[in-house]
Amino acid sequence: MLQVENINQYYGAAHTLRGVSLELERGKCMALLGRNGVGKTTLLKCLMGVLPASSGSVKLEGRDITRLAPHQRARAGIAYVPQGREIFARLTVEENLLMGLATHSGKKASTIKGEVYELFPVLKSMLHRRGGDLSGGQQQQLAIARALLAEPKLIILDEPTEGIQPSIIKDIGNVIRLLRERGDMAILLCEQYFDFAHELADQFMVLSRGEVVAAGVQAQMGDPEVKRHLAV
Template identity: 75%
Template sequence: MLQVKDIDQYYGGSHTLRAVSLAVEPGQCLALLGRNGVGKTTLLKCLMGVLPVARGSVSFEGRDITGLAPHQRAALGMAYVPQGRDIFARLTVEENLLMGMAARPGRAGKRIDEDIYTLFPVLRTMLRRRGGDLSGGQQQQLAIARALVAQPRLIILDEPTEGIQPSIIKDIGRVIRMLRERGDIAILLCEQYFDFARELADSFVVLSRGEVVASGGQAEIGSEAVRRHLSV
């Protein structure tokens, strides 16, 4: 589904990503782990075309997309839920969801799929409320739902548990688990909390100072090896 080969990226004189490679398959949840500031968000922005890649390549479903713009990647079936959610605060919940549908050709103007309300029941009761009036946890659910309405083949989640109350974290975990079990979508989950990721991910990539320091399943790299790179 997604294949990343030897990506390098720079910020000024800093080498922020160093030959990073990873791959995500349909029906798989890959957890991208690391402390704050190690390059996780930078990598995700490179995958979506928000930041340029200095060297290396990004392929989606066998197609080289390294030079494509973000809206072109979204049209192919890539969805991105950024850190901080970035919902449209002055638009209603329903309008936010309709904006998400516009990301894919042929989806604009269609009705929101009922499956979205199965995944996020609270949104059905808040369709007329403005996004800015929702709680942080509700905004996070809206941001994920907005990405899913376009029926993506790959969803990228950047720190979905950050600043969220425990009850909503459980709901988000339930949704990720349901998406993985469907088997038709690839999930790239960026997290710094290993306990949350461990319950959901099939495999892990751990970043430190812009490079991959560990990768594989839990049986291959072990929980303690992962935790060592996450501890302060």
């Protein structure tokens, strides 16, 4: 599904990503781990095309998307939920969701509700509230719901638990679990909250100073050698 080969990225003279490669299949969740500033968000931006990689390639279902712009990658099937819960604060919850549809998919507005309610029951009573009036956790759920309405092949979540209360973290975890069980997309989860990632991921990759220093399956995530590279 997703094949990333030998990505290098420079910010000026700083070599921020050093030969990063990864593979991720449909129905699987990969945790992207590492301390602050090791290059995780930079890698996600390179995958989404927000930041063109200096070298390397990105393929989605065999299609080389390395040179595509972000909106073209979105059409190709990548959804990106950036850090910081990016939603339209002045628009209502319903309008935010409709934006997701308008940009990427041919789906009718009438199909929104059932799908959103199934995954995010809390949004049901909030359709007419302004995005800016929602709590941080509700905004994060709205951002994920909007991304999912585009029916992506790959969803990239950048620290979805950051600054969010425990009950909503649990709800977001349940959504990720459900998406895995459905098996129709791949999930790349960048996360500082180790236990959350450990519970949800099938596989993991750890970055340190822009390099992959550990990778493997879920059962290996708790190894001391892996934790040595993390802030846990």
